[in-house]
Amino acid sequence: MGQLAGGNNRDEAPTTPLTRLSIHPKHNHVILCAIGLKNPIDIAALKDELSNSIMIKIPRFSSLLTVDPHHGTEHWKKTHVNLDDHIFIQHDDDDDDDDGGDAINCYLANMAISSPMSLNKPLWEVHIMHQHKCLILKVHHAVADEQGPEILWDGPVYILFSAVFLFQFLAKCLWAKDKETVISGIEGVEFWPRKVSTASFSIADMKAIRNAIPNVTVNDVLYGIIWCGLTRYLNIRLPKAVQDGVQITGICPVNLREKSGVQDVSTMLLEKSKAPWGNKIGVVLLPITYFQQELNALDYVAQAKEVMDRKKHSTVALLCYNMANLVSNLFGSKIGGDCLYKLSCNTTFFLSNIVGPQEEISIATNPVTFIRVTSSSQPHAITMHMASYAGKGYLQIQVAKEVIPDPEFLARCFEDAFLEMKKDANNCVRCH
Template identity: 45%
Template sequence: MGERGDEALTPAGRLFLQKEMKQVIHCVIGLKNPIHVELVKSEVRNSTMLQHPRFTSLMVRDKRGVEHWRPTQIDIDRHVRVIDEALGEEGNERAINNYLAELSIDSDGLSMEKPLWEIHLLMAHKCIIFRIHHALGDGISLMSMFLASCRKLNDPQALPTIAAASTTSHTSNPSSSSILFNFWNLLVTLWFCFVFSLDFILKCLWICDPKSTISGGAGVELWPRKIATATFSLQDMKTVKTAVNATINDVLFAVISSGISRYLDFRAPNGLRDGVQLTGLAMVNLRKQPGLQELSNLMKSNSGARWGNKFGMILLPIYYHRSNTSDPLEYLKRAKTTIDRKKRSLEASFSYKIGDLVMSTLGPKFASLLNYRILCHTTFTISNVVGPQEEIMIGGNPITFFRANNSALPHALILNMVSYAGRADMQVQVAKDIIPDPEFLAKCFEDALLEMKEQVMAKI
C-alpha cells in the first residue's frame, strides 16, 4: 500500500510508464526577446503548474508494484536545463528540430528521482522546450495549463482566448417524418459503430497495412529521428474548407492524404498500386467540452473536462493516388466523408473504453502490448491541438511560435500539429533511415494545401 497522501496513477498514466508505450511530450515555444533564466525560474515557481499535485510529486511503486504519486519538495534548478551554445551552424528552425529529434529517442531522460518534467532553455535560439511525461496529462490538459500562465499581447491583463464549446438545440414534439429520419440515423450509426469497432479490433490483433517506403514496425521507435516543420495559414485552411462545408480537421486530413501521395510518387512511383490503403492513427479529445479548457474546470474532479489523459484513437484510412491524375479537392471530399462517419461511429469512445477495460482486468503490461501492436499494424500517427487564437506572451516576452512533438513510436512517420495566432505548425517526425528527407515531405504537405486553395479560388 502507498503512504498517506499518495495518489494512485490513472490507468492511462500507468500505460504511459510501460516500456513499450513510454512517452514524453515536448512543448516548443519560440520567443521574440532573449531568455532571462532567473525570470523563467521565478515564473515557474509562481505558476499554476506547481499548484497541481502531479507536478510536485514523485512517481513511486509500492510493494505490489503499483504506481503512486507521492508529494515532494521541488528544486527548480534540477528541472531547468540551460543550453548556452548555439546548436550547430544550421538555421534556427533546423537547429531546434535537430535538438528535438535527439530528445525524441531519449524517453529515459526524465529521471524518476524527481517529478517527471523538465524545461530546456535554448538561449542562442530564444526557444523554451517543456519536456513533460505523458503520464502527467495529455496535450489538451498541458496546453490549458500553459495558457493559464500567459497573457494576451495586446491586453497584458487578459488570459488567452480559449475555444468555447458549441451547443446544439433540438426541437421538441417531433413530427412522424422526423421520427422516421431519426430512426434511420440510429440504424446508420449502429452500423458504423459495428463496422469501425470490428475494424479497430482486427487492426489490434491481425490486420497490417501493406508495406511501403514510409512503413515502420517493431523496434523502429529506437531508430534515429529527424524532424521538419510544415507551416500552414489557417486562413488558407478556412478558404479550402468552405468548398465542401468541411472542418479544419477535414482539411488537415486531406492535406496529409494528398501530401503522402505526392511523397510516394517521388520515392516509389512504381512501388504501389493506385488506390492502395494506408492507415493513420489519430488521437481524439473525449472531454465533454471540445477544444481547450479553462484550467479551473480541468482541476475539478467532478468535471467532464477534468485533468489527465482523456483521449481515444480512431483509424483514418488514406488512399494512394498518383498526383498527376488526381483532383486536389477529391482528397477533401473523401476526408470529410471518412471523418463524418467516424464521428457517428463513436470509435474514439470505444477505443478508450476498451483500453480502460483491458487495463483494469488484464493490467498495464497487456494493454501496452495491444497498443504497441496497433501501432505496428498502422503507418503513421496524427494529433492536432488548437492553440490560442491571438498573439500572447509569457513573462512579458512575446511568443513567436508554438509547436509540439512526442517521443518516438514504432511508426516511421509522426505528425503533430498546433495552431497559434493565424497559422498552424505541423512537426513531421520521421525515422531517418526510412524517410531520409522530412523537409521534402513537409513541403509536399504545404504544396497540397496551396493546390487545394488554388482549385477553390478558381471555382469562385
Template identity: 40%
Template sequence: MAASVPDEPLTPSGRLFLRPELDTIIHCIIRGKDPINVDAVKSTIASSLMLQHPRFCSLLVRDRNGREYWRRTQVDLDQHLIVINHRIGTADYSGANAEEAAVNQYVADLTVSTPLSTDKPLWEAHLLMAHRCAVFRIHHALGDGISLMSIVMGCCRRIDDPEALPTMITKRDLGPGGGKWWDRIRQVLMMLCFGFVFALEFILRALWVRDRKTVISGGAGVELWPRKLATAKLLIQDMKVVKKAVDNATINDVLFAVVSSGISRYLDHRSPNALQEGLRITGEAMVNIRKQRQLEDLSDLIKNNSSSRWGNKFGVILLPIYYHKRNDDPLQYLKRAKKMVDLKKHSLEAHFSYKTGDLVMSWLGPKYASLLNYRIVCNTTFTISNVVGPQEEITLAGNPIDYIRVNTSSLPHALTMHMMSYAGRADIQVLVAKDIIPDPEFLATCFENALIEMKEAALATVKK
C-alpha cells in the first residue's frame, strides 16, 4: 500500500505546528467507568475510521531540502498503544481526588518536552490501567481540535444506541446575518471598521504591545517549564440558566464571563490591592471557522472534498478580559463578555487571523510564521478554547465513559484553558506553569464559584 500511494506535502498549517517553537500535541483524556480491556480497545481502533484516515496511517518524512511530506505506511497498533499498569501516586490527595490528580499529573508531565516519535504516525494512546483512563496524544499537524475530536469520537458509540456514532452538533454564527438591506449594509460597515481595528491590534501585538505583567504572566521560554493540571467542573444546565439572564447570550459568552470573573478572583487572592481596576488581560481564543460544524456523519471526514474540511481550519481572536473587584452584580461579567464577543463576530477577526497566517506561511515560510505566532503568545497572557463534545453518554470499546477532557502541550503562556462538554457537563482543563501559578486547583475553584454566583444572580433576577 505504501509504495502505491505518492507522498503528500504537508499543508502550511501542518508545517507550522511542527516548528520547534510551536511543536503542539493535543491530548484527549477519556475515563471509563469499568476497567480497561486492552484487546477490546485495540480491536475498536483497528476497525474505526481512525485507521482509515490517511493522516493516521502516514509517516512524517523530509526530503534533502527539509520539506515535509506524509508517506503512507502500515500501522502496527502495538507501537501506538502504551499500556501503563502501575498506579500513579499523588501523596497530596486521597480518595476520588487522588484518582483525578494522578491522571492530571501524568498528562501535565506529557505536555512538556515529550515529543511524538517520527518513526511511526504522529499519534499514540496511553492506557492507564489502574486509573481506567485512555490518553490519546495526537499531533496538531494532523488536524485541529474539531477534526481530531471527531476522529476519536469515531471510535465511540452511544449507550442508548450501540450502533450509532456520537452526536456532535453546534450552531454557526460568523459574519453578517440576514435582515433588511440597510441592516446588512450597517453590518458590513461594522465588519470593515472593527476588522481594521482588530487587524491593527494583531500587528501591534506581534511587534511590541504586550500585557502588563501580573502573577499569571508567562513569556518566552515558559513553554519548557514544569506544568500542573487541574480541572474546573461546570454544568451545562447552570450555564444555560446564566445565559438566559442576558438577551441573546451564548454558552461561549458565559464561558468567557466565568474566565473573567475567575481570574479576577484569583488575582485578588494572589496580589490583593496591587492591580488597577479595569486592568486589561488579553488571551488568545481559538475559533472554528468552518462553514459547517455539524459532524454527525464522521465518515465524511476522510473524503478529500469533505464540506466539513479535515485539518487545521481555525482562526484566533484576541480576547480581552478586565480585572474587576467583586461587586454586587456578578452578571456584569456576562454583559461585558457578550458586548466584546459581539464586536469580534462582526469583525470576522478569526477569518483575518487565519488568512494572515496562511499568507505568511506561503510567502515567508514556517520559520517566520512560527515567529509571528510565538511573539503574539508571548505578548498575551492566556489561551482558551471550547470544543463541543457528545450530547449523550457514550462508550469506548464497550466501556461507558465517565468524562472526556482535552488539553494541549505547553505554550509560552503560564495559563491555558480548554473546555470540553460531554453529556451535560463542561470540564475546563487548567494547565499552568507551576512555578508561576502553584495552585491551579484554587484557580479551578474560582471558575466554579464564579458560575455558581452568576447562576444565583440569574435566578434572583427571574424571581423579581
C-alpha cells in the first residue's frame, strides 16, 4: 500500500482525477522508454548526471504517492531520493544479435506484464542493459499527469461532429464493442505473455508521402501505414479469417496542451509557465475498415486523412478529457477507471505518436542512438507507440503472443506499406 499520510502539510500536494484513474487496479499504466547509447554505460557518471538533473527537481519524481488512511484520498508527499533504489543493472549474456534489438524488446515485453510499481518510493526506475548499451526508463503514468483544475466545457464549437463523436466515445465506454476478430483481445488479455517488435521509418520520407496528397499531416501518414499494414497482415497470415467490411477501432491519445512538442523542463516548472508540467490528454477513436481487396498504398493515407479531418472539425478530444474528469469527480476514480477499462476492452488496438528530439542528444556525454517507447500492457492484443528521434521514427509493436505470435512479420507489413507509399509518392512527384 505504501506509506500513509494525512495530507495537511506544505510538503504535500493533492492528486488530480487523472492521477487517481491512472492508479486504478485495472490500469496501473506504466511508460517504458528504451534509450540506446553509443558507448558502454558508466554507472558513476550516470548517477552523477541524474543527481544533478532537472528531472530530480520535478516534484513528481521526488514524491511518494500516499494514501490518507481515514479518508482514502491520495496525495503527493516530498521525500528524499536514493538513486540506488531506482537503478537496476541487468547482466544480460544474450549476444545473438549485434544491436541487442531482440533482447531489448524481449526485456520490454516482460516489463509490460511485471508487478505494479511499489508506492514506497517515487514512481520511476532506470534499468540498465550493460551488454546492449541500453537504458530503460520506467515511469508510472501518474508522474506525468497534470496538476490544477480544468474548466468543463471550452465552447460549443463544431457541435454536430462533437456530439456524434462524443456519443461514439461514450458508447465504447459502456456497451458498444468491436466485432470480434482474430486480432481482438478479451478482458484479462493485459496479463497474457507479450512480445515486442520494432518497425522503423524515415521521418523525411514520411514528410515526402505527406506532400504527395494535399493537406495531409504526418499523423495521417502514420494512421494510413497502420491501416494498410494491418490489412496486409490479415490478408497474408489469416486470409478470409475476418469478414470483409468489418470495422475495428483504435484508441489514440491526443495532446491538448497549448504548447506542444519537447519543452525545456526548467521553464515548465515556473509558476506562470505557458507550458506547465503535466499531461493534458484527450482521446479520439480511429476506425479501420478491413477489405480483403487491398487498395493502392496511398489510398489508405487519403482515407486516414478523411477520417481525421472529421475529427479535427470537432472538440471530441477535449470533450472526452473533460468527461473523464467529470465522471471521476462525480462518481469516484473506481467508476471512472472501470469505464476507461471498458473502453479498452471494447476496442481493438492502441496507437500513440510522440515527437522526440530532432537533433542527436547525449546522456552523461554518451551519445543516444535511438529512443523507443512502449508501456505496460493494456486490455488490447495490439498496442503501438511511435516515437521519433533525430530523423527516424520507431514504432514499438507490443502484442499478446497468443493472439499475434509473429509481431516481427507485422512490423514488416508496416514497413512494406511505408516503402510502397514512398514509391507511389515519388511517382506522383515525377508525374507532376
